[in-house]
Amino acid sequence: MKEFQSQRIGYGEDAHALGAGRPLIIGGITIPDSPHGPVAHSDGDVLFHALADALLSAFALGDIGLYFPPSQAEFKGLDSLVIIERVWQLLLEQVSDFSVVNLAAVITLDQPKLGPQRSVIQANVAELLNLPLDRVGIGFKTSEGLSPQHIQARVSVLLRGHLRG
Ligand SMILES: [Zn+2]
Secondary structure, eight states: OHHHHTEEEEEEEEEEEEEETOOOEETTEEOTTOSEEEOOSSOOOHHHHHHHHHHHHHTTOOOHHHHSOTTOGGGTTOOHHHHHHHHHHHHHHHEEEEEEEEEEEEEEOSSSOOGGGHHHHHHHHHHHTTOOGGGEEEEEEOOTTSOTTEEEEEEEEEEEEEEOO
């Protein structure tokens, strides 16, 4: 029973409009031969943005807009790995016995098809969170043509730890 008392669910979402000729980066991986990529202040990595929010939400620490306001010029073109690293550092400071149990993510995108990139995205996220591959679930959906110029990520995580009092 004690084990469950330290468990927290985190959830995050992120979405960007897609523009022609921009790089498409998902989970730190640049998707080859994409006709478009996110129009964003940073590199527009929806998976990392949703993951950062999921991690913060589990301990009610707000969201990345709080720590990375779009108005700040220093975040222009920011590699989203930096966002994850800063959020991770924040959690290590605020949470004792912190660990990630597993992650489940869904990316919604019509084109290009992401299936061939699943294992490389999964491996990159697993390495980042120091998790075995079978604890990193990456799913792909399309919008069925309803929003072809749109990319979205949804991420849930199960974490363990106690907020430092
Ligand atoms: Zn974003």
